[in-house]
Every structure is written in C-alpha cells, then in structure tokens.
Amino acid sequence: MSLRHAVLGLLAESPSSGYDLLKMFDMSLANVWPATQSQVYGELAKLAADGLIQVTEEGPRGRKEYAITEEGRAELRRWIVEVEPNHVRRSDMLLRVFFLGQVDPGQARAYLRRQAELAAAEVARLEELARTLEGNEDDDLAVYGRLALEWGLRSSRMQREWAAWAEEQIR
Amino acid sequence: MSLRHAVLGLLAESPSSGYDLLKMFDMSLANVWPATQSQVYGELAKLAADGLIQVTEEGPRGRKEYAITEEGRAELRRWIVEVEPNHVRRSDMLLRVFFLGQVDPGQARAYLRRQAELAAAEVARLEELARTLEGNEDDDLAVYGRLALEWGLRSSRMQREWAAWAEEQIR
DNA sequence: GATGGACCTTCTAGTTTTGACATGTCGGCA
DNA sequence: TGCCGACATGTCAAAACTAGAAGGTCCATC
Incomplete structure (x- = not known):
C-alpha cells in the first residue's frame, strides 16, 4: 500500500495534478518508489473515492488539481509513525x-x-x-x-x- | 524474470523437489529473493514446459525431483554474465x-x-x-x-x- | 494400531506492478 | 495560420507477487 502513501505525501506538500505528480515521482522519488502513469492516475481516483484527497480545481486540458484532505493527512501521519516499514528487499x-x-x-x-x-x-x-x-x-x-x-x-x-x-x- | 533464475540456480547446485526448494528459499535466499509456495510450484511447471529443467525421479507422496538440463544451465549462465542487474530498489x-x-x-x-x-x-x-x-x-x-x-x-x-x-x- | 508431524503438491483469488496504447488540448513561434 | 512539443487523462492486458485453502501420504513412536 505504499504507492498510496507516496501520492498522499506528495499532495501533502502541495496540491498537484496527476501529471505534476508523475514529474515529481520521476525527479525526487525515482530512487525510492518509482511509479508509472497508470498507477498514479489509478491511485488518484481511488484516493478521491476514499475521501483522502479531493479535486480543488479544474484547469485547461482537463487538468484536475487534487489536494489532500484532513482525513488524508491523518492517514499519512498514521502510516509514517505507526506502520512498520517492511524491510524485505529483493536484489x-x-x-x-x-x-x-x-x-x-x-x-x-x-x-x-x-x-x-x-x-x-x-x-x-x-x-x-x-x-x-x-x-x-x-x-x-x-x-x-x-x-x-x-x-x-x-x-x-x-x-x-x-x-x-x-x-x-x-x- | 528473476524468480525463474533463482529456481534454476538452486537446481544447478543439486536436483530437488519443490518442497526442498521452498526450504532453500527460506533458508538461504530469504534475504535476497523470497518466494512463496505458489510461485515456486508454478515456476517449476513453466521451467519444465520450456525444457530448462526435467523431472528425474518420482518419489513417495507424489514427490517430483527436478534437475536442470543443459539448456537450463546455459540459460542460467547467460543470465548471470549477460543480463544487467536492475538496480531499482523500492524502500x-x-x-x-x-x-x-x-x-x-x-x-x-x-x-x-x-x-x-x-x-x-x-x-x-x-x-x-x-x-x-x-x-x-x-x-x-x-x-x-x-x-x-x-x-x-x-x-x-x-x-x-x-x-x-x-x-x-x-x- | 492409531495418531501427529513432517512431507508434498495443486489450485484459486486477490493485489501490485509493468508497459503499451489511445485520445485529446493548449500555447508559442515560424 | 499551421504545427509541434508539452500538457493531460484514461484504459487495457499481462506478469509477478501474496496469501491461503484443500487434499493427500509416509513414518516414527506411543
């Protein structure tokens, strides 16, 4: 379930569109948690359905800007402090x-x-x-x-x- | 495709049953490439279908012992020396x-x-x-x-x- | 002779990840 | 004005991984 929290974490920093997130994944999280387009857009839809994020603005070209909700912020914090990182690593x-x-x-x-x-x-x-x-x-x-x-x-x-x-x- | 080569590599060491392999995965490869039962048995079937391993003995309790074939050994060597390890690591x-x-x-x-x-x-x-x-x-x-x-x-x-x-x- | 533990395989159903394909819009500049 | 590159979202199929249920056999020992 970490992709979900990666998206949530980026949105906690600043509201963004799927396209923006994709760039952030490639630039800053690439070495830690890479994600593809289909994953990001899919996860955004699920997060919105679950009320952890919401659309705050609709721009040109169908652009949808999402922002984290209070519920989402709480879930992110819970994940950071309460969930044990899983240290299984494949190489x-x-x-x-x-x-x-x-x-x-x-x-x-x-x-x-x-x-x-x-x-x-x-x-x-x-x-x-x-x-x-x-x-x-x-x-x-x-x-x-x-x-x-x-x-x-x-x-x-x-x-x-x-x-x-x-x-x-x-x- | 690494699970396939993990199985191949273990069989290159000595012929074994799926059950044996499972134990080896848990003991020696656990920290490098963990695998579950369903993965191991599934991969054994595919490897046999592809001619990279073959059943060499049928023992009690339906036990099937697999051994690597020459083709399998060649594929294993090719993977070791020719395929670049993928260094993407999620954490x-x-x-x-x-x-x-x-x-x-x-x-x-x-x-x-x-x-x-x-x-x-x-x-x-x-x-x-x-x-x-x-x-x-x-x-x-x-x-x-x-x-x-x-x-x-x-x-x-x-x-x-x-x-x-x-x-x-x-x- | 019964019984429990180790042995052994197969199957199913779900999630996650990958990669490719499809579709369309906006803005700047030649 | 026309066109290209950047912007932007969405869907699909396949592969890989997880988790567990289900079923059956052999063997030592009590």
Whole structure:
C-alpha cells in the first residue's frame, strides 16, 4: 500500500495534478518508489473515492488539481509513525552472486568488477545531484530528501567497496 | 524474470523437489529473493514446459525431483554474465523519510532512532548467522552465499550509522 | 494400531506492478 | 495560420507477487 502513501505525501506538500505528480515521482522519488502513469492516475481516483484527497480545481486540458484532505493527512501521519516499514528487499544483483559458482572464476570476477564500476558511477551521479540541490532547502521535501540522498550515497559507496572486496575473495 | 533464475540456480547446485526448494528459499535466499509456495510450484511447471529443467525421479507422496538440463544451465549462465542487474530498489523506509516533515520533529527523530535500532538488530542477527555458517564452506552456494551475507552485514551497519546521523540532522 | 508431524503438491483469488496504447488540448513561434 | 512539443487523462492486458485453502501420504513412536 505504499504507492498510496507516496501520492498522499506528495499532495501533502502541495496540491498537484496527476501529471505534476508523475514529474515529481520521476525527479525526487525515482530512487525510492518509482511509479508509472497508470498507477498514479489509478491511485488518484481511488484516493478521491476514499475521501483522502479531493479535486480543488479544474484547469485547461482537463487538468484536475487534487489536494489532500484532513482525513488524508491523518492517514499519512498514521502510516509514517505507526506502520512498520517492511524491510524485505529483493536484489537480483545479489541473487547472481549466490550462483557465481556456475560460471568460471574470471567471469565471476568480471561480474563483481562491473558492479563496483556501476556503484562508482552511481556515487558520482548522486554527488553531482547533491551539488545541484545545494542551498535549495526551502521546502520539507528538499530537507528530508537530502537525508534520503545521503542514504543513497552511503549505500553506493558501500556497494562499491563491497564489490571490490568480493572480487578479491575469488581466487 | 528473476524468480525463474533463482529456481534454476538452486537446481544447478543439486536436483530437488519443490518442497526442498521452498526450504532453500527460506533458508538461504530469504534475504535476497523470497518466494512463496505458489510461485515456486508454478515456476517449476513453466521451467519444465520450456525444457530448462526435467523431472528425474518420482518419489513417495507424489514427490517430483527436478534437475536442470543443459539448456537450463546455459540459460542460467547467460543470465548471470549477460543480463544487467536492475538496480531499482523500492524502500518504504526511505519513502517515509521524504515525508517526515508531516509529523513533528520528535516523532521524526523517534522514527529514525527506531530504524537505527532495527538495523542494529539486523547486524546482530547476521553476525550470529555468520558464526553459524563458519567452517561450512563445502559447496559453492555456501562460499558465494558468504559474499552475499557480507553485503547484508555492511548494508545493515551503513543503515545503522546513517539513521543515527540523520537523527542528528533534525533540530 | 492409531495418531501427529513432517512431507508434498495443486489450485484459486486477490493485489501490485509493468508497459503499451489511445485520445485529446493548449500555447508559442515560424 | 499551421504545427509541434508539452500538457493531460484514461484504459487495457499481462506478469509477478501474496496469501491461503484443500487434499493427500509416509513414518516414527506411543
């Protein structure tokens, strides 16, 4: 049920249309909770039906602007403080590691080296993103988004170092 | 399509029944690629239909033992060396971080403190698991599983430290 | 010999996610 | 004026995942 709360959370920040939300998903939540068009529009309809959001304005091109209701805000807060995050995480990158015995050691090392490189590239990308965002701490999303970004940075560095270490282990 | 390759990978190690596989999923792949009964049995049927595995023995209680075929082994290797791991990762834990501005600072700090504690508990669990596995490096799965375990350990430590740091940031 | 626990498979019904397709409007500028 | 790119919503089918019900067999031990 997290997509629902992702939409609710964005609307809590400011009223928006489905199209606006889509852009926000792609820009700020892309690394945390990606969503497609069909998901976003579908969820907006359900949230409105449940009274957690409502249409506040109809603009050109059929644009509908939604705003969160008090009920929606309460549900969002409840979800943040009361619901335990589910920490099950799937990783096909790690799944491959389990089966590295099926390919020859050279290929296994190449695989890990490649993962180290991808992680390094991700570190660079996030550092660049951090620079872009610097000074821009006007809204909550930016402030807390910065914490999430730091997580990504630490996570990518960890992965880079782990992959280098793991490559060493294969002899 | 990773479930398919998870099953293939386990069968590459040794022929097994669906029931056996289920236990292996729960024991060794639980933290990397969890799977349910219905998924495993369904995938076994599809893999057999596609000729990537075959029934090698029918035992008591309707038990069917499957073994990987040469075709299956080739497909597994191809997946390991040629297919790029998809690095999109969803995290409702981080999603909440984005919206921490919606609750009061005390609750936000409590949330992060809780995440630090959960991560610390995970570190302890994995360290215990590592001790249990020590010396047991007879098969490939154990050797490479150890690399995955190390990833989990580093990841949990990183999360513990990040959460402590993030809590500090909120004032 | 009964009985409970481990073994073993199949099926169904629901939700979530993905990706593609379909449709149309507005605003700026060549 | 005509056209393109950005704006904007909606629907559909398929794949993946979740959760559990239902049914049956073997075996050790009491």
